[in-house]
Amino acid sequence: MKPCDTLRDPYTQARLWRQSRSKAVIQKKINELKEKGAPFLAHCIESVGPQSGPHITNAIPGLSWHQWGEAVDCYWSAKGSIIWDINAKVNGINGYQVYAEEAEKLGVTAGYFWVKLKDSPHIQFRQSISPLDTYPIEQIDNNMHACFQ
Numbered sequence: 001m002k003p004c005d006t007l008r009d010p011y012t013q014a015r016l017w018r019q020s021r022s023k024a025v026i027q028k029k030i031n032e033l034k035e036k037g038a039p040f041l042a043h044c045i046e047s048v049g050p051q052s053g054p055h056i057t058n059a060i061p062g063l064s065w066h067q068w069g070e071a072v073d074c075y076w077s078a079k080g081s082i083i084w085d086i087n088a089k090v091n092g093i094n095g096y097q098v099y100a101e102e103a104e105k106l107g108v109t110a111g112y113f114w115v116k117l118k119d120s121p122h123i124q125f126r127q128s129i130s131p132l133d134t135y136p137i138e139q140i141d142n143n144m145h146a147c148f149q
Helices: 011-020 023-035 038-049 095-105 137-146
Strands: 003-004 071-078 081-084 123-124
Touching: 011 038, 011 137, 023 038, 038 137, 071 095, 095 123
Parallel strands: none
Antiparallel strands: 003 071, 071 081, 071 123
16 A cells, blocks of 8 residues: 555645535535634635536545544555555455555554445544544634645
């Protein structure tokens, strides 16, 4: 396994979140964040502009542990090739499954075992899926603004 995505700024998170969503959903989220006292997170989503691509994340800026430096995504490399297929096996072994099992043995949460949006390359230090489980949105906004303005 080789790291490919570690600390991710909230603008990059905004791009990933926006790329699979309609203008209406995006505007609704921007308005909601402004109303809840999270203007910096709203700004991140608004400022990156239109994006296109597949659905990658449910986490808006600040709500991924990547922005907190507590998550890493790794890809599986075998026989000199990058393997993104999470069901692939090489010599009868699925590298993503082994990675996830070893992470969990160490007390690290593996996205491989998530049900809603399986994220096999992802591991994170916290058990909680979202920083919202730990911090109020206003505090997240303040922290992201202080770290990434």
